[in-house]
Amino acid sequence: MPDGEGWPSTTDNPAVRRLSDWPAEPLRNLADEYETPLYVADLDRVKANASRLRSAFPDADLSYAVKANTTRPVLETLADRGVGAECAAAGEVKRSLEAGFPASRVRYTAVNPPARDLDYVCGLDAADDMVLTVGAMDTLNRVAQRGFRGRLCVRVNPGVGAGHHAKVSTGGEPKFGVPYDRTAAVVEQALEHGFEVVGLHAHAGSGISGDDLSAHRELVRRMGGLAGDVEESLDFVAVGGGFGVPYHEDEPPLDLDTVAEATREAYREGWLEAVAGDDGEDAPAPPQLAIEPGRYFVADAGVLLTTVNTVKPTPETTVVGIDAGMTTLVRPAMYDAYHELRSLEPDTPRRDAVACDISGPVCETADVFARDRPLPDPSRGDLLAIGNAGAYGYEMASNYNSRPRPAVVALEHGEPRLAARRERLDELTRLESEAEDS
Numbered sequence: 059m060p061d062g063e064g065w066p067s068t069t070d071n072p073a074v075r076r077l078s079d080w081p082a083e084p085l086r087n088l089a090d091e092y093e094t095p096l097y098v099a100d101l102d103r104v105k106a107n108a109s110r111l112r113s114a115f116p117d118a119d120l121s122y123a124v125k126a127n128t129t130r131p132v133l134e135t136l137a138d139r140g141v142g143a144e145c146a147a148a149g150e151v152k153r154s155l156e157a158g159f160p161a162s163r164v165r166y167t168a169v170n171p172p173a174r175d176l177d178y179v180c181g182l183d184a185a186d187d188m189v190l191t192v193g194a195m196d197t198l199n200r201v202a203q204r205g206f207r208g209r210l211c212v213r214v215n216p217g218v219g220a221g222h223h224a225k226v227s228t229g230g231e232p233k234f235g236v237p238y239d240r241t242a243a244v245v246e247q248a249l250e251h252g253f254e255v256v257g258l259h260a261h262a263g264s265g266i267s268g269d270d271l272s273a274h275r276e277l278v279r280r281m282g283g284l285a286g287d288v289e290e291s292l293d294f295v296a297v298g299g300g301f302g303v304p305y306h307e308d309e310p311p312l313d314l315d316t317v318a319e320a321t322r323e324a325y326r327e328g329w330l331e332a333v334a335g336d337d338g339e340d341a342p343a344p345p346q347l348a349i350e351p352g353r354y355f356v357a358d359a360g361v362l363l364t365t366v367n368t369v370k371p372t373p374e375t376t377v378v379g380i381d382a383g384m385t386t387l388v389r390p391a392m393y394d395a396y397h398e399l400r401s402l403e404p405d406t407p408r409r410d411a412v413a414c415d416i417s418g419p420v421c422e423t424a425d426v427f428a429r430d431r432p433l434p435d436p437s438r439g440d441l442l443a444i445g446n447a448g449a450y451g452y453e454m455a456s457n458y459n460s461r462p463r464p465a466v467v468a469l470e471h472g473e474p475r476l477a478a479r480r481e482r483l484d485e486l487t488r489l490e491s492e493a494e495d496s
């Protein structure tokens with residue numbers, strides 16, 4: 059029996075939670091109580107995802123790429139489970155420390171970091187315990203100038219990219235990391251600055267799929283080889299995140315054990331080629347492998363609830379206007395991302411399917427969640443759920459069109475608690491009012 063009445067069991071741990079697995083009635087109750095648009099984050103599912111990752115990678119250093127979802131209950135849940143925090147900005151470092159990640163488990167991966175970010179991180183009392191990852195010689199020098207004496211990691215551009223969309227493929231993009239064959243020089247420079255270089259890092263992109271692991275394997279093999287080539291003895295080699303989740307209802311889930319096995323094999327292969335030739339006789343053990351998924355921890359732990367505002371039959375299609383838009387969930391507009399949609403109305407079995415364009419309230423052509431998608435004959439006031447909204451959903455919400463951001467409810471054992479209240483209209487001008495008053 060589920061711990062929370064009506065919610066999926068917390069003891070089963072299936073490889074995926076589909077939108078169709080979420081129970082309609084408790085979601086309707088949440089929408090009644092907190093109104094829409096509303097993000098719902100099930101912390102029990104976050105824990106279950108963490109435990110599957112841990113079982114597949116028992117020896118790896120496991121971190122959470124917090125950029126996927128930094129709401130406090132999610133961070134606290136993962137900090138409690140001993141997972142590390144991989145942070146991309148000073149604000150993420152701040153949130154992670156405040157949520158209880160020990161500084162020794164926080165890695166700040168500085169991508170073209172603004173001075174303010176470096177000032178904040180390098181000035182923290184806890185800075186010495188953290189790991190700071192640099193992806194350019196220039197960043198290394200800026201970190202040295204600020205007197206940072208913590209542990210250092212070098213981000214490498216592995217020359218291999220992967221991802222569900224060109225805009226999330228990082229591995230071959232010059233913006234990220236030092237060029238592969240200049241890594242040794244950057245490590246040397248870091249040692250000359252007196253840094254303790256503890257790791258190497260790379261991330262190919264987001265969306266590793268079970269269909270083709272070749273780009274992931276190649277990245278990991280290269281990183282294993284690089285670790286063997288670098289003179290310094292390292293604590294870890296981080297091979298990024300990017301573990302895909304099935305956004306389509308009929309897509310199979312990622313087989314984590316297969317990914318883990320491929321990762322270990324490729325890592326060992328690269329390492330052995332570098333340190334011992336092919337036979338591996340008397341080879342030392344490689345540094346610990348580190349992974350840092352974001353999406354995998356949280357995507358299927360979240361849904362977005364939204365209400366139909368407008369139903370407009372047109373010659374081309376039926377336009378269904380909902381109260382969530384690209385300012386609530388930007389992925390469809392930004393990456394052409396697909397999200398499942400489901401009506402939560404109790405009488406849907408009695409309604410005929412109608413092909414609809416499901417659109418938000420933002421005055422932009424891109425503000426369309428789905429085109430030509432069948433929905434049970436929609437009517438104003440219907441409650442809809444959008445699946446896999448736990449990753450890069452609330453996190454990317456904006457105030458464009460002067461739209462207040464939605465509310466977030468966290469569930470634990472089926473018990474809801476408000477994690478972020480809905481923004482109010484009068485708050486949208488707060489910063490301008492403060493500027494006038496100053």
Ligand SMILES: Cc1ncc(COP(=O)(O)O)c(C=O)c1O
Nearest residue numbers: 123261264299300301351352353
């Ligand atoms: C450096 C780094 N690590 C990890 C991730 C997490 O990726 P995902 O959420 O696809 O697992 C990202 C995402 O952009 C990233 O930039």
